[in-house]
Amino acid sequence: MGTALRRPGSADRLDQRAAGKRRRDDAALRSELERLRNAHLYRARRVLDGPQGVRPVIDGRRVLSFCSNDYLGLAAHPALADALREGAGRYGVGSGAAHLITGHGQAHHRLEEDLAAFVGRPRALLFSTGYMANLGVISALCERGEALYADRLNHASLNDGALLAGVRLRRYPHADTAALERMRAGGDAAMLISDGVFSMDGDLAPVPDLASIAETAGARLLVDDAHGLGVIGRAGRGSLDFYRSRGWHDDGSVIVMGTLGKAFGTFGAFVAASEPVIETLIQRARSYIYTTALPPALAHATSAALTLAQREDWRREHLRGLIARLRAGAADLGLPLMASQTPIQPLLAGDAETALAWSRSLEDQGVLVTAIRPPTVPKGAARLRITLSAAHTEQDVDRLLELLRSLPGAGHEPAASAAGLPGPRRGGGA
Numbered sequence: 343m344g345t346a347l348r349r350p351g352s353a354d355r356l357d358q359r360a361a362g363k364r365r366r367d368d369a370a371l372r373s374e375l376e377r378l379r380n381a382h383l384y385r386a387r388r389v390l391d392g393p394q395g396v397r398p399v400i401d402g403r404r405v406l407s408f409c410s411n412d413y414l415g416l417a418a419h420p421a422l423a424d425a426l427r428e429g430a431g432r433y434g435v436g437s438g439a440a441h442l443i444t445g446h447g448q449a450h451h452r453l454e455e456d457l458a459a460f461v462g463r464p465r466a467l468l469f470s471t472g473y474m475a476n477l478g479v480i481s482a483l484c485e486r487g488e489a490l491y492a493d494r495l496n497h498a499s500l501n502d503g504a505l506l507a508g509v510r511l512r513r514y515p516h517a518d519t520a521a522l523e524r525m526r527a528g529g530d531a532a533m534l535i536s537d538g539v540f541s542m543d544g545d546l547a548p549v550p551d552l553a554s555i556a557e558t559a560g561a562r563l564l565v566d567d568a569h570g571l572g573v574i575g576r577a578g579r580g581s582l583d584f585y586r587s588r589g590w591h592d593d594g595s596v597i598v599m600g601t602l603g604k605a606f607g608t609f610g611a612f613v614a615a616s617e618p619v620i621e622t623l624i625q626r627a628r629s630y631i632y633t634t635a636l637p638p639a640l641a642h643a644t645s646a647a648l649t650l651a652q653r654e655d656w657r658r659e660h661l662r663g664l665i666a667r668l669r670a671g672a673a674d675l676g677l678p679l680m681a682s683q684t685p686i687q688p689l690l691a692g693d694a695e696t697a698l699a700w701s702r703s704l705e706d707q708g709v710l711v712t713a714i715r716p717p718t719v720p721k722g723a724a725r726l727r728i729t730l731s732a733a734h735t736e737q738d739v740d741r742l743l744e745l746l747r748s749l750p751g752a753g754h755e756p757a758a759s760a761a762g763l764p765g766p767r768r769g770g771g772a
């Protein structure tokens with residue numbers, strides 16, 4: 343049996359539809375928006391003035407920010423801006439066509455080769471976004487009705503890819519490979535999919551175990567390493583390399599998806615895999631075929647980002663120091679940071695209202711940490727998603743700790759329990 347995934351408010355909509363009285367006027371939309379507001383689930387955008395960074399000007403005010411995915415601090419790096427300008431001079435602005443028409447240029451091709459070498463796969467294929475890459479790879483490699491096993495806390499784009507592909511989506515409890523084996527037990531499986539580093543929890547997937555289950559099942563394993571690449575593994579080669587460096591034998595069969603708009607500071611995504619997998623994506627992935635190629639200047643800038651990210655190991659070392667400082671400080675304060683060794687350091691709040699109140703209190707004091715609420719995380723697991731960047735200083739982390747100390751109801755746990763960590767990891771649904 344597949345798991346039904348519902349969008350926010352979809353239960354209400356389904357009820358209305360079943361009763362045959364779904365209204366399609368703006369008043370109905372307004373009342374649904376009001377419902378979201380009352381449930382503390384309303385989302386609003388902020389306007390950033392100037393570049394992304396740890397001290398952005400947002401809604402007219404400079405804040406200390408702990409919520410971007412610019413983990414290495416490259417999004418506004420002058421060398422990348424120079425490369426983007428150089429690329430625009432060389433290739434112009436728009437790609438003007440899809441890759442399979444005349445949109446695939448030298449800059450794209452070179453970046454694909456660089457990315458393949460970086461993650462240790464024979465080939466890589468650029469996609470315009472990670473969302474599109476996940477839709478493309480799942481629907482190109484799975485047939486309708488086949489079984490697909492997915493970690494319950496996977497990113498929404500992986501779930502959407504499964505829905506689009508019409509597979510039987512079976513979601514196993516977070517990182518629980520024993521439960522996965524029980525669920526599969528002798529049945530067919532076309533694919534296993536998992537985040538490499540979980541986007542809202544920051545913990546690592548058990549890639550070696552997943553790879554061996556996939557092999558036994560004759561299934562493919564897709565690892566979405568949006569939050570691992572650039573950050574963990576040797577020279578930032580990601581989750582697979584983290585395990586390779588600890589003795590795991592990578593036989594090359596795992597399909598790697600990576601995004602370029604996070605640690606690498608630019609935009610876009612790629613899938614890296616064997617030659618036949620990549621050729622199949624070129625022939626069959628509709629989110630690759632039917633869309634305009636990335637601007638080539640962006641690909642040019644991303645090649646520069648990749649070089650910088652690999653070369654400047656100090657960024658990862660500094661990050662590791664900041665992570666350790668935050669975790670040690672939080673443990674002293676009895677704050678329930680979740681079990682993560684990556685720059686994603688969530689502080690569990692529980693209900694959406696508390697998470698929002700914490701976020702607002704920090705913002706009032708000039709520190710920005712977004713509240714993450716359902717449906718992005720399971721109900722009851724709303725949190726502050728604190729993210730660290732190599733552009734932060736130790737003083738920035740100390741300032742954050744100083745403010746976290748005074749959050750109502752945030753601390754009070756004995757320091758020792760912070761390592762065992764309560765939280766949504768075991769049990770919640772996305």
Ligand SMILES: Cc1ncc(COP(=O)(O)O)c(C=O)c1O
Nearest residue numbers: 471472473497499541566568601
């Ligand atoms: C784990 C994960 N996969 C995929 C994506 C989508 O990537 P993109 O932003 O490039 O569409 C994101 C976030 O955006 C993510 O966190």
